[in-house]
Amino acid sequence: MSDPVFSQLSTLGSSVVLIFGILLLWRRSVSAYVNSFRWQSMILAGILVMIGYFGHDTELYLVALVLFILKGLVLPHYLERMRIRLGVTREVDPYVNNATSLIVAGLLVMFAYVLTRPLLLITSLPTRGGIPLAVGLIFVGLFVILSRKKALTQIIGFLVLENGIVLLAAIGTYGIPLIVEMGVFLDVVMGFLVMQVLVYHIQGTFESIDVDQLNQLKH
Amino acid sequence: MTFFFLLLPPVLAALLAFFVRPYRTFVGWVNAALGLVSLAAALSFAANDIALGMPLASTLQNAPTWGVVIDSLGLVEFLRADSLSALLLVCVSGVGLLTLLLSPGLWRESDYTLPQLRRYQIFMNLFIAAMLLAVSANNVGLMWIAIEATTIFSAFIIPLKVSKASVEASWKYILICSVGIALAFAGTIFAYFDFVTLSGRAENALNWTVLLQTAPNLHPEVIQLAFVFLLVGYGTKAGLAPMHTWLPDAYSEAPAPFATMSGLLIAVALYAILRWKVVVDTALGTGYTNNLLFGLGLLSLVIAAFSMVLSKNYKRLLAYSSIEHTGLTCLGLALGPLGTFAALLHLINHSLAKSMLFPLSERILHRYDTTEISKVSGLLKVMPWTAGFFAVGILALIGLPPFGIFISEFALIRAGFDGGHPWLMGIVLALLAVAFVALLNVLNRMLYGKPPYGVAVGEVNRWQIGLLSLSVVGLVILGLTLPAPLLMLLNQSVGIVSK
Secondary structure, eight states, X not given: OOHHHHHHHHHHHXXXXXXXXXXXXXXXXXXXXXXXXXXXXXXHHHHHHHHHHHTTOTHHHHHHHHHIIIIIIIHXXXXXXXHHHHTOOBOOSOSSOHHHHHHHHHHHHHHHHHHTHHHHHHOOOTTGGGHHHHHHHHHHHHHHHHHOOBHHHHHHHHHHHHHHHHHHHHHHHSOOOHHHHHHHXXXXXXXXXXXXXXXXXXXXXXXXXXXXXXXXXXX | OHHHHHHHHHHHHHHHHHHSOSOOHHHHHHHHHHHHHHHHHHHHHHHHHHHHOOOTTTHHHHHHHHSOOBGGGTBSSOBOOOHHHHHHHHHHHHHHHHHHHTOTTSSSOOOXXXXXXXXXXXXXXHHHHHHHHHHHBSBHHHHHHHHHHHHHHHHHHGGGSOOHXXXXXXXXXXXXXXXXXXXXXXXXXXXXXXXXXXXXXXTTTTBHHHHHHHGGGSOHHHHHHHHHHHHHHHHHHHTOTTSOTHHHHHHHHSOHHHHHHHHHHHHHHHHHHHHHHHHHHHHHOSHHHHHHHHHHHHHHHHHHHHHHHHOOBHHHHHHHHHHHHHHHHHHHHTSHHHXXXXXXXXXXXXXXXXXXXXXXXXXXXXXXXXXXXXXXXXXXXXXXXXXXXXXXXXXXXXTOTTSHHHHHHHHHHHHHHHTTOHHHHHHHHHHHHHHHHHHHHHHHHHHSSOOOTTOOOSOOOHHHXXXXXXXXXXXXXXXXXXXXXXXXXXXXXXXXXXX
């Protein structure tokens, strides 16, 4: 059937999603981060629709719709509002500079390929090419959280990591059971809410959202 | 039906707290009463499991009678309460009830504002509900959702009073735990991926019982990868080193009720690891998971023991002691059926001990207005009852008889020697001795000496002490004898997890 097309499309889509994740390490302005996340989520929703179409699974359309509304429209909107209210513009001085970060990202993706080898060996899914890319995106999200200083960037890093997991579930298993998927969305929303509240608290008590000041608590 | 009585009361309690605005005292009391309903439901589960007898081979057959089936969503055996779940359900709802009774705002004196009390009541009850759901969910995906929800709800409780320290603690907490738990979800997906590759997609494939049936055919390499992710993920939540860094901060800055419940949070996270361990063991044999658990457990013990020596803050000291006991429990889980028995008993004992020590430390903090050990002295003169109970708690914690922890640690070490790990147990004993000295030293400093100038003498809120004596009674009972129903429940749980 159209398996080769499906296979190529899913690998291409996964690569694009990964690249939007790596953009976070490349760019410095926080509004670019928000945009990367917005586009990444929209493309991810597209991938879900595609898998739903080729894999004959109508549930995925619903998941894609929720994802599109939530992560493509609502969360970016609130992120943008937070950015403006907090007056953050740039990730000035990250723990790891951008050039090194990009190299690390490359290494992380290679590591993801090594790690997922056993998975690729046992499956014949047309979408299997995307699995290492999804795991790579999870690692990149993790690295963004570890290497960047603004609390807002860390939130976006976390959301990107979450996108990596959604991509992994979609590519590897054509979507986890619907009830679980919806529960995960609920957790993302609530997690985002509490992080948002905390960022405002950080701003209120520390007068900036650089997390390197959060070092009061010791022995 | 019983599940409704279990899970609905805390949700109702949260709703009540949400709608009654501003906070009124009766809300706290009604919510505590609702907590009692939950506890009754949990106890009835436990009683039924005991009545069903040993479910060694028959777990799978018995489970459906206990499962809730929601036909319209195609969910089979959505929730279940086998012996292992029932054991934790009783712990969670029991300590939950104690926490609700000790809540600020229930009695007259409280230094929280009304909006803070309202927020506390909402999120504490949701926190309890999420933990109950995590333990009774048969679907491992649902279990994950509930555990992630515990992180979120508790992150609202930690910064109840906004200060630099509490904000820092809760930011670290939410970030580290969310990331950790996300990795656990990736692990869940890896396992599901393996299942799908083997037998196609199925709506109930994430059910623990179904996973367990498929487990012998799962691919070893994939399931190994999945378990590493799961262990790191849930291990973060359980406070296993090296993912423990959020724990001392969160425990020391959060209001006492959070810290009280956190002993249970550790238990719930370890429960998730244990459930997965069973699946992975069925696929791979026990060696793989045991080695990982040995490694992380020992590392936690080492880091915790030496951090306790260095700690200058008594709340952090108690937090490190939690990490120590998590490590110990992990070792127990890796020591076969005997060790698992000891580990489960240890979880109960540790929850009991911590359920009294954290409220007591809050009382001390309230009076001395400092968490620094060096600035607290003469506790015995200032608050004789608090001091006495604190001493009892610490003595129980370091594993002296006649308290329960002595029995469970003894059983655990014996399981280690029987299992052929004399060296490991030697190291464990040495580390326990380090913790022993650290805790005794601190106790000695805090109890005796001259009270600092300006610290008022005399007890307030004596009812708290009265409630905490329940924990002491529990610890002593578990130290002297193992009640038959509990023994049965523990044996059944061990039967479920070691096939």
